[in-house]
Amino acid sequence: MGPDRRVPLTPAGDSVIRLPKRLAAPGLESNAAALMVSSVATGALGLVYWAVAERFFDTAEVGRASAVISTATMLASVSCLSLGGAYQRFLPVAGRSSGRLVVGGLSLTATVALLLGSLFLLVNPSNDRMFTSPVEKALFPLIVLTFAVYALTDPILTGLRLAKAVAVKNIALSVLKIVPVVALAGTGSALALSGSWAVLALGVSAAAVFWLLRATSARRDLEPQLPPARELWAFQGVYFAMTLVVTVTPLVLPLIVVSQLGTEQNAYFNLAWTMCSAVGLLRSGVGSSFIVEASGPGADRAALFRRLIRMLGAVALVSATGLAVGGPLVLYVVSPDYFHAAAGLVLVMAVESVVGTVVIVYFLVAQVLRRLRLMLAVQVVIVATTLGVTTALVPEVGLIGVAWGSLTAQVIALIVVALPLRRAISEMTRPTDTTLGIAPESVSVE
Numbered sequence: 001m002g003p004d005r006r007v008p009l010t011p012a013g014d015s016v017i018r019l020p021k022r023l024a025a026p027g028l029e030s031n032a033a034a035l036m037v038s039s040v041a042t043g044a045l046g047l048v049y050w051a052v053a054e055r056f057f058d059t060a061e062v063g064r065a066s067a068v069i070s071t072a073t074m075l076a077s078v079s080c081l082s083l084g085g086a087y088q089r090f091l092p093v094a095g096r097s098s099g100r101l102v103v104g105g106l107s108l109t110a111t112v113a114l115l116l117g118s119l120f121l122l123v124n125p126s127n128d129r130m131f132t133s134p135v136e137k138a139l140f141p142l143i144v145l146t147f148a149v150y151a152l153t154d155p156i157l158t159g160l161r162l163a164k165a166v167a168v169k170n171i172a173l174s175v176l177k178i179v180p181v182v183a184l185a186g187t188g189s190a191l192a193l194s195g196s197w198a199v200l201a202l203g204v205s206a207a208a209v210f211w212l213l214r215a216t217s218a219r220r221d222l223e224p225q226l227p228p229a230r231e232l233w234a235f236q237g238v239y240f241a242m243t244l245v246v247t248v249t250p251l252v253l254p255l256i257v258v259s260q261l262g263t264e265q266n267a268y269f270n271l272a273w274t275m276c277s278a279v280g281l282l283r284s285g286v287g288s289s290f291i292v293e294a295s296g297p298g299a300d301r302a303a304l305f306r307r308l309i310r311m312l313g314a315v316a317l318v319s320a321t322g323l324a325v326g327g328p329l330v331l332y333v334v335s336p337d338y339f340h341a342a343a344g345l346v347l348v349m350a351v352e353s354v355v356g357t358v359v360i361v362y363f364l365v366a367q368v369l370r371r372l373r374l375m376l377a378v379q380v381v382i383v384a385t386t387l388g389v390t391t392a393l394v395p396e397v398g399l400i401g402v403a404w405g406s407l408t409a410q411v412i413a414l415i416v417v418a419l420p421l422r423r424a425i426s427e428m429t430r431p432t433d434t435t436l437g438i439a440p441e442s443v444s445v446e
Helices: 028-056 059-079 083-093 095-123 134-159 163-176 178-183 190-217 229-246 248-261 263-295 301-334 336-368 373-397 400-428
Strands: none
Touching: 028 059, 028 163, 028 178, 028 263, 028 301, 059 095, 059 134, 059 190, 083 095, 083 134, 083 229, 083 263, 083 336, 095 134, 095 190, 134 163, 134 190, 134 263, 163 178, 163 190, 163 263, 178 190, 229 248, 229 373, 248 263, 248 373, 248 400, 263 301, 263 336, 263 400, 301 336, 301 400, 336 373, 336 400, 373 400
16 A cells, blocks of 8 residues: 555644655755845846846836836835745645635735725825826736735745745746837837836746646645644734834935935945845845745754754855955945945944844744744844944944944844744754654744
8 A cells, every 4th residue: 555645744743744755845955045046146137127228218217117116016015914924934834725825815915915006096296207197007006916926926935845936937037027128118118117027027926826826736635734823823913013123224224324424325325235135135045945944844953953054154154255355346346435435334244244144043943933022022122223323323433333233233132032042942953753753842932
């Protein structure tokens, strides 16, 4: 008799029975590499896209299109309601409930996106400058919807252990959307840019949704291992709150720089901070893959944690070296003025990237163990300290004050999480029953 295709999962534990081979997928390193490649490639191709657009379209139309796209992207991000974190954490153990969770999340996100897009048209005082025709206004909520679905498919595919599909999806759109820029250059319209981008995103999203629904159907024989609904909502609520807190820093820091140093200094700051932010994208690729793998049935969390430390250590080393050596070089190539204004910032941020990586380890482990309250509190401390110290130092020391504010925040966060991190590591590395794959005890949101 062949193996039983139905794999029972206990309702209380987090790591119990291994998935059948038919559902096996590449592991931590390959999925993390796929996500990092996706981030780097889409960032580079994004620069190419706007450079080509500037070559074939009037600058004013490029500016209008970029305003429409950036606004739609921001609204789409809010529309996703931070569901991505829950998908990465719980899809690996959702079993036959995966399809229901995916369809429900996509439907909710699409509805919220339409509402936010329509509300924006009602309250935005700059509509006449962003949109030159009723058609552009009518299409805007649909663009927001498309971008929201497109964005949410990334964490869903990651949660289904299909990170390579994320890379293919994102790189494909990044390449394809350049073609209409040249083909539609004769129109000279911003709608040609934003509209073609949205149409291609819709097509790629449809293919991604088809692929992920096919992947969820392969789980129809697996019993779900989800925690009670109350814990799911608690996780989602805390994660959403943390996402809102995190968005404060990139929104407020430029305002502090502009108000205290002027717009020219903000140009220097923007380029330097963009390079520093790239470190977060690389860590995010590793972290997302780890959460998915460590949350799956039968996960050997001790081995995965050791592999996570090796990967994050490598990322921290490369990132710190890149910022310390390459950062000032890039600034100088752009302009000596950029170098003199912001080189100190990237040097201090090189140190911050190392300290921040340790804090990120705690955040990742906390998500796997579903212990998010301290993580939220620490994130609030990081944001408040960063903004407070920056506000105090920037008038006295210039842009480097932003870096000192960020580094101070990370050092304080490290002190706060040091003991909880030690305890969490002990729990993560606790031996698992190698016969059944059962961890000694389960955990819940605390």
